[in-house]
Amino acid sequence: MLNKMVGIIDDIGGVTLFMKEVFRTGIKTPCTFSEIMDQTWKVTIQSLSTTAMAGFFVGAIMTVQFTLQVSQFGALGYLGGLAxxxxxxxxxxxxxxxxxxxxxxxxxxxxxxxMRVTEQIDAIKCLGANPIQEIILPRFVGIILSSFFLLTIGLFMSIWGGLLMGIVFSGISIEEYVRHIPNIVSPVSIVTGLFKCFVFAFVLASICTYKGYNATGGAKGVGKAVVDTAVFTMIGIVIADWVTSAIGESVMELFLK
Amino acid sequence: MSDAQVQFINVIKSFGDRTILKGISFEAKQGEILFILGTSGTGKSVLLKNLVGLLRPDTGEIWVDGEEVSQISEEKYFDIRKKCGMVFQHPALFDSLTVFENVAFGVRKHYDYPEEKIKEIVKKCLKLVHLDDVEEKLPQDISYGMQKRVSLARTVAISPKILLFDEPTTGLDPVTTNAVNQLILDLSKTLKTTSLVVSHDMHCALAIADRIIVLDKGNIVDQGTPAELKASKHPLVKEFLMEATTHA
Incomplete structure (x- = not known):
């Protein structure tokens, strides 16, 4: 138990130092715009279909859940806006x-x-390049940028999913569903969503690049890095969600009002 | 500092409480092919990685081409790595780049050459390792032996003064092993480089080395020319020699 705690603290310290190195490299020797765009495109394309599909069904689920609540108060007209x-x-x-x-x-x-266990990262260094600049920075920025694109697509699809459920399950018209969306979805909501999206993508990008870059011990080490990434990003994202919900929104509302 | 191009003076390197290099001292003269032999886990690769700055020694001095490099900054190592080309145990080619781009990678980083000149260098280096018509292929589309040769071409492309080979023939069949050994010999003579070859193949060492160092548990237990090593009384050297005779 104590060893695990020490391991977690060690990892937090490791990610922090790694991020310091990434930022330092980003400021001193940034990667090229085309490298970032290349990674952004790859990440977006990789996750586009699943995000769109999941967005569609999340919209549908939200509509079903809100229908059960708002129909008791005769407020189905607010369904679209709330969902x-x-x-x-x-x-x-x-x-x-x-x-x-x-x-x-x-x-x-x-x-x-x-790349680490097959010595490709060492080879990059020996050939006169900085691996952080060559392979980490483009992936790091690419993941953050693509999360905004994917959020937009996911939200768009969720509106369609919600709209379809609104018609089929809740029995309201298209006009009724969309009428209160502009009233309820305020700029604060959009900024909050974008801010959360950025924080989550930042957590994910830092953990997955850190774990992969520092993998050791052959195929087993790569497997462990992937499992650690999955576990730590899930935990990190949930904690970040709590932090942004508790602190972030109140701070943002203070600024926006 | 003597006239050596590479010199280790009392280098110690530990990982936690395990000391891998226990005060290693040796030198390699310009144009020499120096084999570093030893069983697995004796610190041969660690020694090479200390030389190119992938690892740093705990204590001791490492001299490369007249410059002490053990404590210099990562930025300053850029010029040292231009002098020391390293061929890794794995081919370590970049999967997403073609053979051409792999070989051109280091040239683009170290030199500000026009594209035509880069093409010329890549062609020349691939020819040196006897490869033709592979420029546009991806590493996964060529055999392991060819990947090793591309890796060699990539290292040679930056025109290093010192070539470092980390177990260059591991995982290769006997025919390709002989071909790679011949390449090491040819490249060293053609390019007039100093070569440090980490290996556990005494047969190859006796065939192409100018001098051989034998490492055991982080210490140098014997060294000399192939002829001198053949007369060694050290049990490990004798074992290596016996193995070499069996495989000859």
């Missing part, structure tokens, strides 16, 4: 983060881990 606001502020960013964690986090960690 969309809930998705933008909370469920959407969380969903995108979990999707990215499962697909992109595991993939990035395995890719970097394999």
């Amino acid at each position: 969309t606001s809930g998705t933008i502020r909370e469920v959407g960013p969380l969903l995108i983060a979990f999707m990215l964690s499962g697909k992109v986090g595991a993939f990035t960690s395995a890719e970097l881990g394999t």
Whole structure:
């Protein structure tokens, strides 16, 4: 138990120092714009279909859940606004983060881990390049940027999913569903969703690049890096969600009001 | 500092409470092919990694081409790595890049050459390792032996003064092993480089080395020319010699 605690503290320290190195490299010797765009494109394409599908069904689930509540008060007209606001502020960013964690986090960690154990990272150094600049920075920024694209697509699909359920399950029209969306989905909701999306993507990108880059011990080590990435990103995202919900929103509302 | 191009003076390297290199001292002269022999886990690869700055020694001095490098900054190591080309145990080629881009990688980082010149260097280096028509292929589309040769071409492309080979023939069949050994010999003579070859193959060492160092448990237990090593009384050297005779 004590060893595990020490291991976790060691990991937190390791990620912090690794991030310091990433930022230092990003400021002193940034990677090229095309490298970032290349990674952003890869990550977005990798997760596009699953995010879109999951977004659609999350919208549908939110509508079903809200229908059960608001129909008791005869407020079905607010269904679209409530479901969309809930998705933008909370469920959407969380969903995108979990999707990215499962697909992109595991993939990035395995890719970097394999590069480490097959000495490709050492080779980059020996050939006169900085591995942080060459392989970490583009992936790190790419994951964060792509999360915004995926959030937009996921939200768009969730509105369609919610709309379909609104018509089929709740028996309301399209006009009724969309009428209160602009009233309930405020700029605060959108900024909150985007901020959460950024924080979750940051947590994911730091953990998966750190774990992959520092993998040791051959195939077993790569496997361990991938499992650690999955576990730590899930825990990290949930903790980050709590922090941003508890502190972030009140701070943001203070600034926006 | 003597006239040696590479010199280790009392180098100690530990990982936790395990001391891997226990005060290693040796030197390699310009143009020499120096084999570092030893069983697995004796610190041969650690020794090479200390030389190129992938690891740093706990104490001791490492001199490369007249410069003490054991404590210099990562930025300053850029120029040292230009002098020391390392061929890894794995081919360590970049999966997402073609053979051409792999070989050109180091040249692009170290030199500000126009594209035409880079193409010329890549072609020349691939020719040196007897490879043709593979420029546009990805590493996974060529055999392991070819990958090893591409890795060699990539290292040679940056025109290093010192070539470091980490078990260059591990995992290769006898025919390819002989071909790679011949390549090491040819490249060292053609390019006039100093070569440090980490290996556990005494047969190859006797065939192409100018000098051989035998490592055991982090210490140098014997060293000399192939002829001198053949007369060694050390049990480990004798075992290596017996193995070499069996495989000859």
